[in-house]
Amino acid sequence: MTGGVAAYKAAEILRQCQKLGAEVRVVMTPAATEFITPLTFQALSGAPVHTQLLDAEQESGMGHISLARWADVILVAPASADFIARLATGMANDLLSTLLLASEKTVMLAPAMNRAMYDDPNTQQNLNKLNGQGVIILGPGEGVQACGDIGLGRMLEPESLVASVVEHFNTGELAGLRVLLNAGPTREAIDPVRYISNHSSGKMGFALAQACVDAGAQVTLVAGPVLLDTPMGLERVDVISASEMADAVLSRSEPADIFIAAAAVADYTPAEIIDNKIKKKSAQMQLNLVKTIDVVATVAALPDAPFCVGFAAETDDLEAYAKGKLVNKSLDMIAANWVGREQGGFNSDENALSVYWNSGEQQLPSMPKLALAQQLVALIAKRYHEKNTD
Numbered sequence: 585m586t587g588g589v590a591a592y593k594a595a596e597i598l599r600q601c602q603k604l605g606a607e608v609r610v611v612m613t614p615a616a617t618e619f620i621t622p623l624t625f626q627a628l629s630g631a632p633v634h635t636q637l638l639d640a641e642q643e644s645g646m647g648h649i650s651l652a653r654w655a656d657v658i659l660v661a662p663a664s665a666d667f668i669a670r671l672a673t674g675m676a677n678d679l680l681s682t683l684l685l686a687s688e689k690t691v692m693l694a695p696a697m698n699r700a701m702y703d704d705p706n707t708q709q710n711l712n713k714l715n716g717q718g719v720i721i722l723g724p725g726e727g728v729q730a731c732g733d734i735g736l737g738r739m740l741e742p743e744s745l746v747a748s749v750v751e752h753f754n755t756g757e758l759a760g761l762r763v764l765l766n767a768g769p770t771r772e773a774i775d776p777v778r779y780i781s782n783h784s785s786g787k788m789g790f791a792l793a794q795a796c797v798d799a800g801a802q803v804t805l806v807a808g809p810v811l812l813d814t815p816m817g818l819e820r821v822d823v824i825s826a827s828e829m830a831d832a833v834l835s836r837s838e839p840a841d842i843f844i845a846a847a848a849v850a851d852y853t854p855a856e857i858i859d860n861k862i863k864k865k866s867a868q869m870q871l872n873l874v875k876t877i878d879v880v881a882t883v884a885a886l887p888d889a890p891f892c893v894g895f896a897a898e899t900d901d902l903e904a905y906a907k908g909k910l911v912n913k914s915l916d917m918i919a920a921n922w923v924g925r926e927q928g929g930f931n932s933d934e935n936a937l938s939v940y941w942n943s944g945e946q947q948l949p950s951m952p953k954l955a956l957a958q959q960l961v962a963l964i965a966k967r968y969h970e971k972n973t974d
């Protein structure tokens with residue numbers, strides 16, 4: 585961040601990037617700290633904010649060279665006219681300009697300044713020069729400025745800047761493909777106040793949906809009852825029960841190229857839902873349960889079935905059960921994970937997967953679910969393209 589009124593919007597950029605699974609480190613020029621305090625960004629990012637080049641303490645932690653190497657992308661928002669001028673001349677007279685000079689990663693600038701400063705031939709020349717060197721210039725936008733002027737120079741809104749960062753990571757592996765996913769648990773009502781469910785949080789399926797968007801796919805996510813925000817850039821359909829999950833998936837499976845079944849759909853549901861709350865009477869009670877539709881097996885059996893990826897959640901014999909499900913449900917691929925253990929599986933932020941298909945397998949070790957999802961999506965894309973060029 586450099587010094588500008590738009591500095592306050594950087595907090596929203598940080599928050600949105602984190603929501604998408606990014607790790608964010610904040611570097612502020614001295615001028616930026618005049619507009620908003622480093623403490624705000626330290627609290628939001630959960631990491632020290634870097635402000636000084638010649639500070640022995642900061643340099644011993646994560647100095648300018650380590651920061652330059654650490655980041656996958658560097659977004660300067662807001663980027664003031666002064667900072668743009670210094671960057672264009674290759675100056676290294678504060679931490680931010682020095683780390684940008686030391687960086688070999690993608691740099692994005694979100695200019696924010698008065699319209700006359702933006703229109704000035706010096707600023708235009710500087711931006712053109714940086715653009716020619718591969719720096720990505722995002723905006724600026726047009727409108728009423730803090731100084732009252734109207735014109736070009738406003739920093740683009742956080743959503744738009746974050747979308748550009750996301751786009752940068754678009755691998756294109758699933759470009760042009762339609763992916764349908766399901767995620768989360770289902771709830772099977774017993775009476776108006778009780779239900780049967782499981783511990784799925786939806787995190788694995790939502791991470792996969794995000795990874796599919798990042799890979800360039802058009803994504804529809806059918807979600808059971810979960811407490812998760814919708815990843816950007818996809819269509820979300822909310823359902824509660826296994827039968828609603830089946831209806832929502834089956835009515836959307838026809839145009840899909842790939843179906844990923846990460847949901848923990850109930851295998852059994854009460855044979856009937858009692859109209860009124862069941863009263864506590866005898867010492868024991870029995871529930872009569874009937875099988876639900878197997879959603880992924882039904883999709884895989886369709887005449888023009890999409891490429892079907894199932895999951896297997898097991899407490900024992902992971903490989904044998906997963907391979908059994910791969911065959912019995914006629915899947916193209918299955919991702920197996922342990923559940924009921926302290927780590928991984930349900931509700932945790934990390935997971936590990938053993939992935940099987942008819943001619944191979946791959947172990948994906950424990951890592952954050954978004955990183956794991958990206959690796960699984962890369963595998964799915966590879967297998968999908970191999971199958972469709974056979």
Ligand code: PMT
Nearest residue numbers: 784785786787788845848849878879880895896897930931
């Ligand atoms: O949501 P999280 O908290 O992040 O946890 C992630 C997860 C553990 C739920 C996820 O990684 C996972 O394993 N999902 C599948 C859970 C499951 O129901 O597994 P299963 O082995 O019982 O079912 C095998 C496959 O059949 C699954 O793809 C499942 O979606 C599908 N199925 C099962 C029953 C049913 N009626 N219809 C189905 O489509």
